Each structure stands twice: as structure tokens, then as C-alpha cells.
Amino acid sequence: MDLSLRQIRAFLAAAQTRSFTRAAESLHVAQPTLTVQIRRLEEALAVKLFDRNTRSVELTRIGRELLPVFQRMVHDLDAVVVDTHEIAAMRRGVVRVAALPTIAAGVLPDAIQSFRERHPGVTFVLKDVIASRVLGLVRSEEVDLGVTGGEVKGQDIDTVLEVRDRMHIVFPQGHAVGDLPRVTIETLAEVPLVLMDPATSVREIVDEAFLSAGRIAKPVCEATYMMTAIAMVRAGLGLTILPGSAREIAAEPTLRSRPIDMLAFSRPLRVIRKTGRSLPPLAEAFLDHLCGTLVEKG
Amino acid sequence: MDLSLRQIRAFLAAAQTRSFTRAAESLHVAQPTLTVQIRRLEEALAVKLFDRNTRSVELTRIGRELLPVFQRMVHDLDAVVVDTHEIAAMRRGVVRVAALPTIAAGVLPDAIQSFRERHPGVTFVLKDVIASRVLGLVRSEEVDLGVTGGEVKGQDIDTVLEVRDRMHIVFPQGHAVGDLPRVTIETLAEVPLVLMDPATSVREIVDEAFLSAGRIAKPVCEATYMMTAIAMVRAGLGLTILPGSAREIAAEPTLRSRPIDMLAFSRPLRVIRKTGRSLPPLAEAFLDHLCGTLVEKG
């Protein structure tokens, strides 16, 4: 006969109450049941745990030595059960997300904040990394979900949602662009532009869009960081083209932005997860919440 | 349904083999049994532990987090079982003894040594204390057994063995006492004696014995420590009376000793234990061994 947790619990109860009858009561079993449980445990361990007669129940020396060991064991186990129940009830949990920097600084904080209002026990681990790393982190399951652009190859990745992140034209308040009915490639080709560095994904999209339309941009200067491009627009050097999700635009009160009315001036934005892997309840819930937020804003 | 150790072991096996079939084999159960065990565990914890289809079995994130916890738990438990089995088989164990200093320095080390030859895994905790403390330590179960003199009051103490520690007359090699057929009170009353300090239990016995015989001792000087009394005998000041169990006598090669042929010149020596308390197997075995040794020597 193998030893069981019930036997260990019986041992703890008997050690605490120093009475089989009271121990049985506290465990809601009959007294003979407890007697047998203790005997089975003693048989499994091959040592006597209690010196007992009809008048007293006392731990033997070995029983005293085993008591704290078993106490810790049962305590740890109970803690695990409580823990998993909390996780299941979404009262507690860690959600790990990898996202492109633009997203991580833009829409994601908003989504996290509103999610935390409903689930105060949630903790987030957020990694802002480039597209290829987002994919890698999702693949290795180091994160629960990812928000990335570009193409997703491989069957081990599920695209939960795909929205388009439209490029915006950014201009100083009062600029003529603000009054146009639509912003098209024609407009863009006529104004001086502050473009992003050719190594950036934003520039790639812009170049591609101009190319496909057979037009040529009028670059006045280049910037590596969006914040720099914004500053140049503010300084009156020209206009710039940035993703609508970029937080940097709103950070500058004297500037305005409008979406560009052309599909090529947008990039795909994908919420991805690993195929066939279930996530902790809170992560699953946040995935829904994030998709909802993106659809709303998109 | 409560969670059980078998379920936890099933979880560990499945996590290790990443296959329900192989896990079932390693636990010597049928595959459906293991499937059910895992499902029950998941129900008890309210979380999914494996992402499984007919092609692969992988831990979920929560499963991965729980794995080391359960591993440690089962490991600890198995260690406890191994431990208690070793104790039961007397391959390991601690024996705690309290004894009068004379015993602790005399017969006890011999008994321990011969016992260790048969049981190499034994460890001893030895306390050399006065009679009243021996009793106290046995009573409080701080030691498994005690060796003490004097009276033992109270029903909570069992006298396992009682032998008499006979007083010896200690004399220089070649002294006339060595040639007498018997050493009696008459002999003692005629020779100059080095007596122990009145505060010692040895002196108490000697005084009592002389008193009951209506004789008077011829004290030439007093010593607090037996070693001092021995030194005085060696110096020729007189003879002394010490317990036969005293190691100090044998430590001096030029001296000899003989038992005194009178019951009053002896003290009771008791091996005691707490009534109704069982001891670890090795302690119980040593108790037997010690009693055997004492009977042999007495």
C-alpha cells in the first residue's frame, strides 16, 4: 500500500488535536477511519508515529521529527491549489506580450490599463522588440502573444487578428493639408517631406507606396527616430509620414495628423499566438480584450 | 474530488516522457488510467496542464510552472519514506542517552563502541549529568533512556534494569588488603581512608554504610574529584572507596581495587525510560544492548 495525502492529513490532525476522535471530527470522517489511516501510514513508513492508548495520544520521537516535514508539504500543496484556483478565476496571473515598439508605446498601454481595471490582479511582462524577435518570442513560448507587422510564415503561429496600421501625414496646425477633403499620393508628392531613415520599416512602406504609384517623394531630410521627425515638422522643415498608431504625434500639441487615403500607405498589424497552445485564463482574456481594442481603433 | 499523489506522479511522468502512453508504461498502469488521472488533476487544480492532441503532449505554461513544485514535493516525500525505512531497518538513527558522569565515562563508552560495531549508522547524543537531571531529561523525553542512581519516583518512569554498583576499596599494588579473603567493614574501619567530599553521592553511601554498621571511619583527608582521591592513594596517604564502575581506578596502573563485601557499600544503578513511550528502533536496541552489558559486568 502506497501512502496517500489523506493519511498525511490524518497524521497532522491527530498530532494537532492529540486525539483520534477529535481529529476525525475535524476531518469529517468517522473515528475508525482515522485509526485505520494512521495505521496505514505507519505501515507505509514502517515506523510508529503515535504512542497511543485509550487515554492519550502522543507523538513518538520519529513522529515529532516528521511533523514539520509533513506540515510544510501539505501547506505547500494547499498553496498550489489556492494559487491555481486564483489563476483559473482570473484573480491573479501574468500576461506576457511582445510587441513592436510603436505598439508597445501606443495602443498597448491603453489596452493594458483598461484591462487592469477589470482584472486588478494581473501582472504584465512587456517586451518591445522588432518584428522578427516578436515572432521568435511567440514561437519559443517566452511570451503568450505578440503584436507584429510583416509576414508570418510557418504553421506554428496563429494570426488571431489582422488590422491595418494606416500611415498618417503629420503637419503643423493650420497647414493647408488639414483642409483637403482627402490626402492622396498627389498631395504627398507636392509637399516637402521629412522621411524616416531607409533602414526603418516606415520608410520601406513609404518608398514602396511612392514607387507603386510612380511618383517621387520630395525629401528635405531624414530622421532615425520618430521624435526627431516630429521636431523637424514642428520646426517647419516639411511634413512627415508616420504610422497612425505612433504616440509621438499626439505628444506634440502644435501638430496635427490625418490618415493617407491609399492602401499602400499602411502596414499589416497582426496579433499572433502559438498554434495549439492554450494560454493562462488571463492571457486568453487579454488577447480578446486587445483584439477588441484594435478593431475599435482601427 | 481531492487531488492525490498518484495524480501528481502521473503528471510528473507525463511531463518527463511527453507521452501519455510511455508515462503509463513507466508507472505500470494502462494508458486510459493515466489519461483519467491527468484529467482529474486538471479538474482539481481547475487549470489545464497539458496541450495534447493525438500527436503530441506538451506542458502548458502553468504546467511548466507547476512542474518544479511538484517535483520537489514528490522528491521530499520519497526521501522521507526512504529515511523512515532506514530508521526502521536500524541502518540509521540517533540514540540519546543521559547518564551519571561515572557511567558516562565508564561502562557507557564501552557499550556504545560495541554497539556501533553492529550498527555503524548509529549516532549518539550523550549527556553526563547528575541523577536529578537524568530523571528530568527522561521525563521530558529529551533523551530516550537514562542511567541513574538513587530512587525513582513517579509512575511515568520505567526502570528497565536495576543493578548494584558496588563500592570498591582502592589500594596500592602489594597492600595487605589485596590478600584478604574478603573486604569487610572491619577492614575499612581499621585503615586510613581518603574520603570523598560530603556533598558527593559516594560519600553519602559510605557514611550511611559506616553508620548502619555502627563503625567509624578513619578519614585522613577529603577530595571532591575521584581523580584527586586516586592520586592521594597513590601518594600513600591511605585507601579510598569508589564505585567499581569508576574509570579513574583503572587509569592508575599502580593501584588495585576490590569490591567491598557488604550490601550497604553499593548503590543502585538504574536504566530508565519513559513509561508508555516507544523509542526509535536503534534506541530500543541499544537499551537491550546496554542492559546486557551491565548484567554481564555486574
Add this chain to the structure above:
DNA sequence: TGCCAGTAATAGAGTTGAGCTATGGATCTC
């Protein structure tokens, strides 16, 4: 595209064993 091999899930039957009631036996109290 469909078949085959391999694996987990399900269903139903049988058996083990855990718990309960009733009772016995021992010990302390009055």
C-alpha cells in the same frame, strides 16, 4: 487525396479499497 500508423479519449465492466456502523477492550474518574 486517401490510406496507414500512432496516440489520446471514451465507454463499460470488474475489482479494489476506503469509509461507515456496531462492538469490543482498556483506562481513568468518582
Add this chain to the structure above:
DNA sequence: GAGATCCATAGCTCAACTCTATTACTGGCA
């Protein structure tokens, strides 16, 4: 010495665990 109290034992009942047989699903291969 009688009664009360408490642990141990015995026999019964039933729940749950495990097994066999089978189904359902997935991925690889022709």
C-alpha cells in the same frame, strides 16, 4: 466497582479507480 471515554477491530457497503475494448483524431506517405 460502576460508568464514561476513547482507541481498536470486524464486517458490510459503495464509490472510485483501473482495466479492456473501442473510437476518434492527427500527421506522414504514397
